[in-house]
Amino acid sequence: MTEQSTAAEGLIRLSAADLAEKLRAGEVTAVEATQAYLDRIATVDGGERGVNAFLHVNAEEALAVAAEVDAIRAAGGAEAEALHYLAGVPIAVKDLIVTIGQPTTAGSKILEGWHSPYDATVVERLRAAKMPILGKTNLDEFAMGSSTEHSAYGPTRNPWDLDRIPGGSGGGSAAAVAAFEAPLALGTDTGGSIRQPGAVTGTVGVKPTYGSVSRYGAIAMASSLDQIGPVTRTVLDSALLHQVIGGHDPRDSTSLPEPLADLVAAAKTGNVEGLRIGIIKELHGEGYQAGVESRFNESLELLKEAGAEIVEVSCPNFQYALGAYYLIMPSEASSNLAKFDGVRFGLRVLPTDPPLTIERVMAATRAAGFGDEVKRRIILGTYALSAGYYDAYYGSAQKVRTLVQRDFDAAFELADVLISPTAPTTAFKLGEKLDDPLAMYLNDVATIPANLAGVPGLSLPGGLADEDGLPVGIQLLAPAREDARLYRVGAVLESLLEAKWGGPLLAQAPELATSGTLETQEAK
Ligand code: GLN
Numbered sequence: 030m031t032e033q034s035t036a037a038e039g040l041i042r043l044s045a046a047d048l049a050e051k052l053r054a055g056e057v058t059a060v061e062a063t064q065a066y067l068d069r070i071a072t073v074d075g076g077e078r079g080v081n082a083f084l085h086v087n088a089e090e091a092l093a094v095a096a097e098v099d100a101i102r103a104a105g106g107a108e109a110e111a112l113h114y115l116a117g118v119p120i121a122v123k124d125l126i127v128t129i130g131q132p133t134t135a136g137s138k139i140l141e142g143w144h145s146p147y148d149a150t151v152v153e154r155l156r157a158a159k160m161p162i163l164g165k166t167n168l169d170e171f172a173m174g175s176s177t178e179h180s181a182y183g184p185t186r187n188p189w190d191l192d193r194i195p196g197g198s199g200g201g202s203a204a205a206v207a208a209f210e211a212p213l214a215l216g217t218d219t220g221g222s223i224r225q226p227g228a229v230t231g232t233v234g235v236k237p238t239y240g241s242v243s244r245y246g247a248i249a250m251a252s253s254l255d256q257i258g259p260v261t262r263t264v265l266d267s268a269l270l271h272q273v274i275g276g277h278d279p280r281d282s283t284s285l286p287e288p289l290a291d292l293v294a295a296a297k298t299g300n301v302e303g304l305r306i307g308i309i310k311e312l313h314g315e316g317y318q319a320g321v322e323s324r325f326n327e328s329l330e331l332l333k334e335a336g337a338e339i340v341e342v343s344c345p346n347f348q349y350a351l352g353a354y355y356l357i358m359p360s361e362a363s364s365n366l367a368k369f370d371g372v373r374f375g376l377r378v379l380p381t382d383p384p385l386t387i388e389r390v391m392a393a394t395r396a397a398g399f400g401d402e403v404k405r406r407i408i409l410g411t412y413a414l415s416a417g418y419y420d421a422y423y424g425s426a427q428k429v430r431t432l433v434q435r436d437f438d439a440a441f442e443l444a445d446v447l448i449s450p451t452a453p454t455t456a457f458k459l460g461e462k463l464d465d466p467l468a469m470y471l472n473d474v475a476t477i478p479a480n481l482a483g484v485p486g487l488s489l490p491g492g493l494a495d496e497d498g499l500p501v502g503i504q505l506l507a508p509a510r511e512d513a514r515l516y517r518v519g520a521v522l523e524s525l526l527e528a529k530w531g532g533p534l535l536a537q538a539p540e541l542a543t544s545g546t547l548e549t550q551e552a553k
């Protein structure tokens with residue numbers, strides 16, 4: 030390896046916070062950092078066994094933004110002083126979030142080649158902070174899935190094992206961060222799509238409190254559940270990014286008026302003494318992989334040693350959460366996706382024989398443009414909403430949603446923060462669950478309750494399962510608007526675990542995550 034490539038290797042492994050410090054200290058330029066990430070993407074993302082985390086790479090614009098930051102810093106003065114802490118730190122954006130100047134596909138053929146005429150609010154905020162946007166990341170079509178295999182543009186591979194799934198729907202964002210193709214990424218989480226990919230790739234993912242990050246410009250899947258959030262390698266990095274994208278937005282009617290407490294300060298608090306941490310009885314044990322369970326227990330021990338009080342809470346209605354979610358989510362999606370009609374956006378397919386009516390154009394377009402999982406959910410949703418079945422299905426699911434919320438209320442009387450494994454298993458093999466939708470849906474059993482209740486959740490790496498050596502995720506949940514608690518507990522647990530491992534978990538990743546070149550990939 031040349032000296033230069035070793036330096037780039039070191040650069041891409043820095044946390045966003047450490048990179049920001051080096052940029053401020055003038056030890057490295059934003060162009061160097063951005064170029065190092067673009068080189069990494071070029072090396073590991075493409076080809077037959079590439080990670081395929083990116084659907085679009087935005088090299089030119091990213092470098093231009095980086096150069097602008099460098100010029101401002103070099104000139105010094107008030108403008109340099111006013112630069113955002115993360116200015117010049119690159120980021121990748123899930124391709125469900127609209128961006129000017131880059132395509133937005135939602136992982137679907139129906140939006141192939143479509144360019145948004147406006148930026149999502151979160152993207153505007155990244156631009157205001159002068160963070161170079163590296164590109165758009167792969168996802169399950171319209172964010173429906175737990176493995177990124179439902180993308181119309183091929184699956185993303187898990188950097189820990191290229192034959193395994195990176196989770197979903199935001200597998201692209203998680204894999205990009207895990208494979209050192211980006212220090213930061215944005216995801217969206219409707220039922221776990223930030224947290225579950227975080228768990229299976231050994232990264233950190235946060236679903237903020239519903240309404241605390243604007244959804245304006247996130248292509249809607251299920252509007253009452255969707256939330257944009259950070260995908261990072263450290264808890265502090267998530268807090269930093271959360272602070273950039275959060276805050277009130279008049280263009281989102283469900284946006285909370287008041288800001289959250291200081292998340293970065295919370296991540297730096299450094300103690301959990303006296304904090305009551307509640308184990309959710311229903312979200313571990315039976316049905317959870319043995320290695321997931323043992324890493325979970327280990328984290329509980331560490332938190333106890335650090336002075337937290339561990340209590341057990343019961344949320345009996347969580348057993349119905351998955352069922353309720355798979356009625357509410359498809360119902361809302363069936364309505365949200367009605368706008369993809371072959372007229373307003375993207376693909377238009379004309380029927381091969383006359384007559385050329387609007388209905389037939391719409392049918393031909395949707396038949397060709399939507400994949401199987403999206404069709405399955407539209408059918409499920411329209412059925413659940415149909416007259417005669419509405420009360421029995423959609424209505425009942427909404428009642429369950431209220432019961433799940435009440436379970437959380439009761440649990441948060443007994444505990445300040447709740448804890449569970451993020452996902453019942455480690456990353457499964459590509460193709461393993463593709464033909465079994467119910468098995469796929471079960472991956473979200475631990476993440477979905479938070480979406481139904483609107484409460485925030487954070488997943489952080491809890492170690493490797495003994496039986497397969499793959500990452501396990503630990504999930505923390507807090508009451509609505511108390512996202513700061515997640516960062517406080519998460520940062521403490523992260524530092525205790527890293528002390529045990531002798532460094533970040535990703536440093537232990539075989540192959541891609543540590544190799545820096547395609548050599549090991551080709552050797553396979
Ligand atoms: N995997 C879940 C689903 O398929 C969650 C998706 C998401 O959070 N976007 O619905």
